[in-house]
Amino acid sequence: MTATIPTLFEWAGGTPAFEQLFNKFYDKVLADELLEPIFKHMSPQHRMHVAHFVSEVFGGPKTYSETEGNHYAMISKHLQKHLTEAHRKRWIELLLQTADELSLPDDPEFRSAFMAYLEWGTRIAVLNSQTDTTTESSDTPMPVWGWGVPGGPYNP
Template structure:
Protein backbone atom coordinates (compact mmCIF):
# COMPACT_ATOMS: atom_id res chain seq x y z
CA UNK A 1 0.00 0.00 0.00
CA UNK A 2 1.35 3.42 -0.94
CA UNK A 3 1.64 5.88 1.91
CA UNK A 4 -0.12 9.15 1.33
CA UNK A 5 2.15 12.16 1.70
CA UNK A 6 1.42 14.13 4.84
CA UNK A 7 0.00 17.57 4.08
CA UNK A 8 2.13 20.44 5.26
CA UNK A 9 0.32 23.07 7.27
CA UNK A 10 1.28 26.56 6.07
CA UNK A 11 2.50 29.13 8.56
CA UNK A 12 0.35 32.16 9.26
CA UNK A 13 2.88 34.13 7.21
CA UNK A 14 2.43 31.80 4.21
CA UNK A 15 -1.35 31.76 4.61
CA UNK A 16 -1.39 35.58 4.58
CA UNK A 17 0.41 35.59 1.24
CA UNK A 18 3.95 36.59 2.15
CA UNK A 19 5.88 39.78 2.73
CA UNK A 20 4.25 41.85 -0.02
CA UNK A 21 0.91 41.46 1.75
CA UNK A 22 2.34 42.34 5.17
CA UNK A 23 4.03 45.45 3.74
CA UNK A 24 0.88 46.54 1.87
CA UNK A 25 -1.15 46.08 5.06
CA UNK A 26 1.10 48.12 7.33
CA UNK A 27 1.78 50.75 4.66
CA UNK A 28 -1.93 51.46 4.18
CA UNK A 29 -2.56 51.25 7.93
CA UNK A 30 0.01 53.94 8.76
CA UNK A 31 -1.26 56.13 5.90
CA UNK A 32 -4.70 55.88 7.48
CA UNK A 33 -3.26 56.65 10.93
CA UNK A 34 -2.17 60.08 9.64
CA UNK A 35 -5.85 61.03 9.29
CA UNK A 36 -7.08 59.46 12.52
CA UNK A 37 -7.70 61.92 15.35
CA UNK A 38 -7.06 59.31 18.06
CA UNK A 39 -3.91 57.71 16.62
CA UNK A 40 -2.21 60.50 14.70
CA UNK A 41 -0.77 62.14 17.84
CA UNK A 42 0.77 58.81 18.92
CA UNK A 43 2.57 58.30 15.60
CA UNK A 44 3.32 61.92 14.73
CA UNK A 45 6.94 62.19 13.61
CA UNK A 46 7.39 58.45 13.06
CA UNK A 47 10.20 57.31 10.82
CA UNK A 48 9.32 56.85 7.13
CA UNK A 49 10.49 53.24 7.58
CA UNK A 50 8.14 52.55 10.50
CA UNK A 51 5.46 50.71 8.54
CA UNK A 52 8.04 48.46 6.86
CA UNK A 53 9.66 47.62 10.22
CA UNK A 54 6.26 46.71 11.68
CA UNK A 55 5.49 44.55 8.63
CA UNK A 56 8.79 42.70 9.05
CA UNK A 57 8.23 42.29 12.80
CA UNK A 58 4.71 40.83 12.45
CA UNK A 59 5.76 38.67 9.49
CA UNK A 60 8.55 37.17 11.60
CA UNK A 61 6.18 36.59 14.53
CA UNK A 62 3.90 34.76 12.09
CA UNK A 63 6.85 32.49 11.21
CA UNK A 64 8.03 34.33 8.14
CA UNK A 65 11.61 35.36 7.34
CA UNK A 66 13.78 36.74 10.13
CA UNK A 67 14.24 40.07 8.35
CA UNK A 68 13.39 42.08 11.45
CA UNK A 69 15.61 40.31 13.99
CA UNK A 70 18.46 39.84 11.51
CA UNK A 71 18.60 43.44 10.24
CA UNK A 72 16.28 45.82 12.05
CA UNK A 73 15.99 45.09 15.75
CA UNK A 74 14.91 42.65 18.41
CA UNK A 75 11.91 41.94 20.57
CA UNK A 76 13.66 43.87 23.36
CA UNK A 77 14.09 46.88 21.08
CA UNK A 78 10.44 46.72 19.98
CA UNK A 79 9.36 46.81 23.62
CA UNK A 80 11.79 49.68 24.24
CA UNK A 81 10.08 51.78 21.53
CA UNK A 82 6.87 51.84 23.60
CA UNK A 83 8.38 52.94 26.91
CA UNK A 84 7.09 56.18 28.34
CA UNK A 85 4.46 56.64 25.62
CA UNK A 86 1.58 56.34 28.14
CA UNK A 87 -0.79 54.75 25.66
CA UNK A 88 -4.47 54.69 26.60
CA UNK A 89 -7.04 51.95 26.26
CA UNK A 90 -8.93 54.21 23.83
CA UNK A 91 -5.85 54.44 21.62
CA UNK A 92 -5.27 50.66 21.84
CA UNK A 93 -8.84 49.88 20.87
CA UNK A 94 -8.73 52.31 17.96
CA UNK A 95 -5.42 50.79 16.81
CA UNK A 96 -7.03 47.32 16.84
CA UNK A 97 -10.12 48.56 15.00
CA UNK A 98 -8.15 50.36 12.29
CA UNK A 99 -5.54 47.65 11.73
CA UNK A 100 -8.23 44.96 11.39
CA UNK A 101 -10.26 47.16 9.04
CA UNK A 102 -7.11 47.70 6.99
CA UNK A 103 -6.54 43.93 6.88
CA UNK A 104 -9.96 43.67 5.21
CA UNK A 105 -9.20 46.49 2.77
CA UNK A 106 -5.92 44.93 1.58
CA UNK A 107 -7.47 41.46 1.39
CA UNK A 108 -5.68 39.52 4.12
CA UNK A 109 -7.40 36.16 4.55
CA UNK A 110 -10.73 36.40 6.31
CA UNK A 111 -11.26 32.76 7.22
CA UNK A 112 -12.10 32.23 10.91
CA UNK A 113 -8.91 30.31 11.72
CA UNK A 114 -6.54 32.96 10.34
CA UNK A 115 -8.52 35.85 11.79
CA UNK A 116 -8.63 34.16 15.18
CA UNK A 117 -4.83 33.91 15.19
CA UNK A 118 -4.44 37.46 13.86
CA UNK A 119 -6.80 38.97 16.44
CA UNK A 120 -5.20 36.89 19.19
CA UNK A 121 -1.75 38.22 18.36
CA UNK A 122 -2.88 41.84 17.90
CA UNK A 123 -4.76 41.79 21.21
CA UNK A 124 -1.80 40.23 23.03
CA UNK A 125 0.76 42.60 21.49
CA UNK A 126 -1.31 45.77 21.86
CA UNK A 127 -2.05 45.03 25.50
CA UNK A 128 1.66 44.49 26.17
CA UNK A 129 2.42 47.75 24.36
CA UNK A 130 0.04 49.61 26.69
CA UNK A 131 1.57 47.97 29.77
CA UNK A 132 5.11 48.72 28.59
CA UNK A 133 4.16 52.29 27.64
CA UNK A 134 3.59 53.06 31.30
CA UNK A 135 7.14 51.95 32.19
CA UNK A 136 10.43 53.80 31.91
CA UNK A 137 12.68 50.73 31.71
CA UNK A 138 12.44 47.34 30.04
CA UNK A 139 12.22 44.35 32.36
CA UNK A 140 12.59 41.93 29.44
CA UNK A 141 16.10 40.52 28.91
CA UNK A 142 17.97 42.00 25.94
CA UNK A 143 18.15 38.54 24.34
CA UNK A 144 14.42 37.76 24.74
CA UNK A 145 13.27 35.62 21.82
CA UNK A 146 10.97 36.95 19.15
CA UNK A 147 7.40 35.85 19.79
CA UNK A 148 6.16 33.08 17.48
CA UNK A 149 2.50 32.80 16.68
CA UNK A 150 0.66 29.92 15.04
CA UNK A 151 -2.66 28.25 14.46
CA UNK A 152 -4.05 28.31 18.00
CA UNK A 153 -1.32 26.33 19.72
CA UNK A 154 -1.31 26.56 23.48
CA UNK A 155 1.67 27.55 25.54
CA UNK A 156 1.78 31.26 24.76
CA UNK A 157 3.51 33.13 22.00
CA UNK A 158 6.99 31.68 22.53
CA UNK A 159 6.29 28.44 20.71
CA UNK A 160 9.42 26.89 19.14
Protein backbone atom coordinates in the same frame (compact mmCIF):
# COMPACT_ATOMS: atom_id res chain seq x y z
CA MET B 1 1.40 11.97 1.59
CA THR B 2 1.25 14.48 4.44
CA ALA B 3 0.06 17.99 3.75
CA THR B 4 2.29 20.75 5.03
CA ILE B 5 0.44 23.28 7.13
CA PRO B 6 1.35 26.80 5.99
CA THR B 7 2.51 29.38 8.49
CA LEU B 8 0.27 32.34 9.22
CA PHE B 9 2.78 34.38 7.22
CA GLU B 10 2.39 32.14 4.17
CA TRP B 11 -1.40 31.93 4.50
CA ALA B 12 -1.68 35.72 4.60
CA GLY B 13 0.32 36.17 1.39
CA GLY B 14 3.90 36.63 2.56
CA THR B 15 6.01 39.76 2.79
CA PRO B 16 4.12 41.73 0.12
CA ALA B 17 0.83 41.24 1.99
CA PHE B 18 2.25 42.44 5.31
CA GLU B 19 4.12 45.38 3.78
CA GLN B 20 0.97 46.50 1.96
CA LEU B 21 -1.14 45.97 5.10
CA PHE B 22 1.04 48.13 7.33
CA ASN B 23 1.68 50.76 4.68
CA LYS B 24 -2.06 51.32 4.14
CA PHE B 25 -2.75 50.95 7.84
CA TYR B 26 -0.32 53.71 8.84
CA ASP B 27 -1.92 56.00 6.25
CA LYS B 28 -5.12 55.56 8.29
CA VAL B 29 -3.27 56.06 11.58
CA LEU B 30 -1.86 59.39 10.42
CA ALA B 31 -5.34 60.52 9.39
CA ASP B 32 -6.89 59.44 12.70
CA GLU B 33 -7.66 62.07 15.32
CA LEU B 34 -6.82 59.79 18.25
CA LEU B 35 -3.70 58.06 16.92
CA GLU B 36 -2.06 60.74 14.78
CA PRO B 37 -0.53 62.62 17.74
CA ILE B 38 1.27 59.45 18.86
CA PHE B 39 2.56 58.46 15.43
CA LYS B 40 3.16 61.78 13.68
CA HIS B 41 6.87 61.67 14.47
CA MET B 42 7.46 58.04 13.44
CA SER B 43 10.38 57.41 11.13
CA PRO B 44 9.74 56.74 7.45
CA GLN B 45 10.95 53.16 8.10
CA HIS B 46 8.43 52.51 10.90
CA ARG B 47 5.82 50.98 8.61
CA MET B 48 8.24 48.43 7.20
CA HIS B 49 9.75 47.65 10.62
CA VAL B 50 6.30 46.73 11.93
CA ALA B 51 5.48 44.75 8.78
CA HIS B 52 8.74 42.80 9.09
CA PHE B 53 8.27 42.27 12.84
CA VAL B 54 4.76 40.85 12.45
CA SER B 55 5.85 38.80 9.43
CA GLU B 56 8.61 37.21 11.48
CA VAL B 57 6.31 36.54 14.44
CA PHE B 58 3.90 34.79 12.05
CA GLY B 59 6.61 32.48 10.68
CA GLY B 60 8.15 34.61 7.95
CA PRO B 61 11.78 35.49 7.30
CA LYS B 62 13.89 36.85 10.14
CA THR B 63 14.26 40.23 8.42
CA TYR B 64 13.41 42.20 11.55
CA SER B 65 15.64 40.35 14.00
CA GLU B 66 18.56 40.06 11.60
CA THR B 67 18.62 43.63 10.25
CA GLU B 68 16.22 45.91 12.13
CA GLY B 69 16.29 45.00 15.81
CA ASN B 70 15.05 42.32 18.15
CA HIS B 71 12.11 41.83 20.49
CA TYR B 72 13.78 43.97 23.16
CA ALA B 73 14.18 46.79 20.63
CA MET B 74 10.46 46.60 19.79
CA ILE B 75 9.53 46.66 23.48
CA SER B 76 11.82 49.64 24.05
CA LYS B 77 10.09 51.66 21.32
CA HIS B 78 6.91 51.65 23.40
CA LEU B 79 8.43 52.94 26.65
CA GLN B 80 6.96 56.21 27.93
CA LYS B 81 4.41 56.49 25.12
CA HIS B 82 1.54 56.42 27.66
CA LEU B 83 -0.81 54.48 25.44
CA THR B 84 -4.37 54.08 26.64
CA GLU B 85 -7.01 51.43 26.16
CA ALA B 86 -8.70 53.78 23.68
CA HIS B 87 -5.47 53.98 21.65
CA ARG B 88 -5.12 50.20 21.71
CA LYS B 89 -8.68 49.56 20.58
CA ARG B 90 -8.51 52.14 17.79
CA TRP B 91 -5.17 50.72 16.56
CA ILE B 92 -6.73 47.26 16.31
CA GLU B 93 -9.91 48.63 14.71
CA LEU B 94 -7.96 50.40 11.96
CA LEU B 95 -5.71 47.41 11.35
CA LEU B 96 -8.67 45.03 11.01
CA GLN B 97 -10.43 47.50 8.72
CA THR B 98 -7.32 47.62 6.54
CA ALA B 99 -7.01 43.83 6.55
CA ASP B 100 -10.59 43.60 5.28
CA GLU B 101 -10.03 46.23 2.60
CA LEU B 102 -6.95 44.39 1.33
CA SER B 103 -8.71 41.04 1.46
CA LEU B 104 -6.34 39.41 3.93
CA PRO B 105 -7.66 35.90 4.53
CA ASP B 106 -10.94 36.04 6.41
CA ASP B 107 -11.34 32.39 7.29
CA PRO B 108 -12.12 31.88 10.99
CA GLU B 109 -8.86 30.05 11.70
CA PHE B 110 -6.60 32.77 10.32
CA ARG B 111 -8.59 35.65 11.75
CA SER B 112 -8.73 33.97 15.16
CA ALA B 113 -4.93 33.61 15.26
CA PHE B 114 -4.44 37.13 13.83
CA MET B 115 -6.80 38.66 16.37
CA ALA B 116 -5.25 36.72 19.24
CA TYR B 117 -1.83 38.12 18.36
CA LEU B 118 -3.18 41.67 18.04
CA GLU B 119 -4.82 41.41 21.45
CA TRP B 120 -1.69 39.98 23.05
CA GLY B 121 0.75 42.36 21.38
CA THR B 122 -1.24 45.56 21.89
CA ARG B 123 -1.85 44.78 25.55
CA ILE B 124 1.89 44.30 26.07
CA ALA B 125 2.55 47.56 24.21
CA VAL B 126 0.14 49.43 26.52
CA LEU B 127 1.79 47.92 29.62
CA ASN B 128 5.29 48.79 28.42
CA SER B 129 4.20 52.30 27.43
CA GLN B 130 3.45 53.21 31.03
CA THR B 131 7.05 52.89 32.21
CA ASP B 132 10.51 54.14 31.31
CA THR B 133 12.26 50.80 31.78
CA THR B 134 11.60 47.19 30.97
CA THR B 135 12.34 44.06 32.94
CA GLU B 136 12.83 42.13 29.69
CA SER B 137 16.30 40.86 28.92
CA SER B 138 18.00 42.38 25.87
CA ASP B 139 18.16 38.88 24.39
CA THR B 140 14.45 38.12 24.84
CA PRO B 141 13.52 35.90 21.89
CA MET B 142 11.11 37.02 19.22
CA PRO B 143 7.55 35.82 19.81
CA VAL B 144 6.41 32.97 17.58
CA TRP B 145 2.73 32.84 16.72
CA GLY B 146 0.99 29.97 15.02
CA TRP B 147 -2.44 28.53 14.42
CA GLY B 148 -3.03 27.19 17.93
CA VAL B 149 -3.53 28.53 21.38
CA PRO B 150 -0.29 30.11 22.67
CA GLY B 151 -0.43 28.60 26.16
CA GLY B 152 -1.07 29.94 29.61
CA PRO B 153 0.33 33.04 31.26
CA TYR B 154 4.10 33.34 31.15
CA ASN B 155 4.59 30.18 29.09
CA PRO B 156 7.02 30.58 26.21
